[in-house]
Amino acid sequence: MDCVIFTIRFKLTSKMKYLALFLISLFPFLGIAQTQDITTELYDTYDSYKEESLNKRRIKHSDLAPLLRKIKTNSRFKVSQVGTSIEGKSLSLISLGKGQTSVFLWSQMHGDEPTATQAIFDILNFFDSSDFKQEKKAILDNLTIHFLPMLNPDGAELFQRRNLLGIDINRDALRLQSPEGQTLKRVRDSLDADFGFNLHDQSTYYNANRTEKPATISYLAPAYNYEKDINEVRGNAMKIIVFMNNILQQYAPGQVGRYNDDFEPRAFGDNIQKWGTSTILIESGGYPNDTEKQEIRKLNYVSILSAIYTIAKGNYKGIPISEYEKIPENDRKLFDLKLIGAQYKLLGNDYKIDLGINQLEVDYEGHNSFWYSSRVVDQGDLSTYYGYETLDASDFKIKPAKLYPKVLYTLEDAKDLNFSEVLRKGYGYIRMVKIPSTILNSPLPFHIIGKAYEIPELRLQPGSNPTFFLEKEGVLAYAIINGFLIDLKQGEPTIPNAMIYK
Ligand SMILES: [Zn+2]
Numbered sequence: 001m002d003c004v005i006f007t008i009r010f011k012l013t014s015k016m017k018y019l020a021l022f023l024i025s026l027f028p029f030l031g032i033a034q035t036q037d038i039t040t041e042l043y044d045t046y047d048s049y050k051e052e053s054l055n056k057r058r059i060k061h062s063d064l065a066p067l068l069r070k071i072k073t074n075s076r077f078k079v080s081q082v083g084t085s086i087e088g089k090s091l092s093l094i095s096l097g098k099g100q101t102s103v104f105l106w107s108q109m110h111g112d113e114p115t116a117t118q119a120i121f122d123i124l125n126f127f128d129s130s131d132f133k134q135e136k137k138a139i140l141d142n143l144t145i146h147f148l149p150m151l152n153p154d155g156a157e158l159f160q161r162r163n164l165l166g167i168d169i170n171r172d173a174l175r176l177q178s179p180e181g182q183t184l185k186r187v188r189d190s191l192d193a194d195f196g197f198n199l200h201d202q203s204t205y206y207n208a209n210r211t212e213k214p215a216t217i218s219y220l221a222p223a224y225n226y227e228k229d230i231n232e233v234r235g236n237a238m239k240i241i242v243f244m245n246n247i248l249q250q251y252a253p254g255q256v257g258r259y260n261d262d263f264e265p266r267a268f269g270d271n272i273q274k275w276g277t278s279t280i281l282i283e284s285g286g287y288p289n290d291t292e293k294q295e296i297r298k299l300n301y302v303s304i305l306s307a308i309y310t311i312a313k314g315n316y317k318g319i320p321i322s323e324y325e326k327i328p329e330n331d332r333k334l335f336d337l338k339l340i341g342a343q344y345k346l347l348g349n350d351y352k353i354d355l356g357i358n359q360l361e362v363d364y365e366g367h368n369s370f371w372y373s374s375r376v377v378d379q380g381d382l383s384t385y386y387g388y389e390t391l392d393a394s395d396f397k398i399k400p401a402k403l404y405p406k407v408l409y410t411l412e413d414a415k416d417l418n419f420s421e422v423l424r425k426g427y428g429y430i431r432m433v434k435i436p437s438t439i440l441n442s443p444l445p446f447h448i449i450g451k452a453y454e455i456p457e458l459r460l461q462p463g464s465n466p467t468f469f470l471e472k473e474g475v476l477a478y479a480i481i482n483g484f485l486i487d488l489k490q491g492e493p494t495i496p497n498a499m500i501y502k
Helices: 001-007 012-044 061-072 115-128 133-142 154-155 178-189 232-251 267-275 294-313 321-326 413-418 420-424
Strands: 077-084 090-096 102-106 144-146 195-201 216-220 256-258 280-283 334-346 349-358 361-364 371-372 377-382 384-392 397-400 427-431 447-451 469-473 475-481 483-488
Touching: 012 133, 012 232, 012 294, 061 090, 061 115, 061 154, 061 294, 077 178, 077 413, 090 115, 102 115, 102 294, 102 371, 115 195, 115 280, 133 144, 133 294, 133 321, 144 178, 144 294, 178 267, 195 232, 195 267, 195 294, 216 232, 216 294, 232 267, 232 280, 232 321, 267 413, 280 349, 361 475, 420 427, 420 475
Parallel strands: 102 144, 102 195, 195 280, 216 256, 334 384, 334 397, 427 447
Antiparallel strands: 077 090, 090 144, 216 280, 334 349, 349 377, 361 371, 397 469, 469 475, 475 483
16 A cells, blocks of 8 residues: 555655655554554553453363353354264354354364463453454454354363364364364355454463573464465464564563474374465463463454554554564573573582573372472583573582471471471482372472482482582572572572472
């Protein structure tokens, strides 16, 4: 549209020409500025729309069922069952709007990637409210929006990536063996959507290339061929991504990454782009101190709704595609905890090592909650890596954790212990005669060991549980128990859990 100005046939003075060119150059950003008003308001009012019943990552099909039942009775929305999972769980498509342009959003084709599913229900609450009247009118007059939340409910039940067949649905776009993949293909084809939002979660250990910032959100406009050509379909996806990146920079500066765009012929994103839908892959990663990813969910809500609004207004069109390449690439160089340069004694010799530690989740039965079993994941020179939490340990010696000299009978007996004092004396293990059979991990800030368990000699290796102390000038300053850093100068030590070794 902006090019029309060039064909105007009256004579412009050179000053006028420069002014016209200047105004044209502003055009894409004027669109962004307009939409930014709604973005700020969306961010500030988010709590009124948040679907509180979905406030943990381990959500199931049964958590969505009551919400879908309610939406079905609401005349604003049209709900239709469009398929079933292998286990027979319903896959639902929720549609609204009466516009020409069709936008299709699907989430959680990987069962353990629920962040956008939650955001979709927040967005549905937004559309059900009586606020933002003008903006919603603009959206619903111009767009028809379709949501397919939780494409892999069987995987969600087990909080696992793959479906019940054990395959990755995102590698089934060609062979179409999974009913979930078949459903996605059928719905995409029937809608022939103009825009597609392919909504995922990525590991929290991704960072924006060569920075310590986590890739809180990563984007990709997937390639549709090995040459990575950019046609109008893919170009439009890139423009929307540039638009969303500009929004996120306000709330999570430097925390956006761009995925590698190597063509993957089996993946849905790549194929849906090829089939003519401008496809935007959104990956929700990590954010400091946001274990349940609720801040990231909010950023999904704000940025996706803003993108929908800008698609409705059409003002993304002038955004330069070249901005897309400027988003830093994704890298995977984060640890939960990074210790720098600690002195480690092995067979009588001293070495200086960095340690990269991850606090890994283990699901409880039923996959509704989890506990931690942490691991050293790398050690050596880790100067090109970063940590959510980092400690310069170069003045500290690594000391093995000792066994508390008194044997406890039950967990009850631990109540009388002064945890700080136990740790300050270098005890990281406590022997217990009757370990309750109901617990899988230690609720104390040290490990519980069974009657006959022998504590192995401290040998730090990738894969080992990080448990040791850091000593400076003969005084223990820090404990690392099950990969959690405890400052011994601080008050009561609290960590989510330690381990049980029977
Ligand atoms: Zn995924």
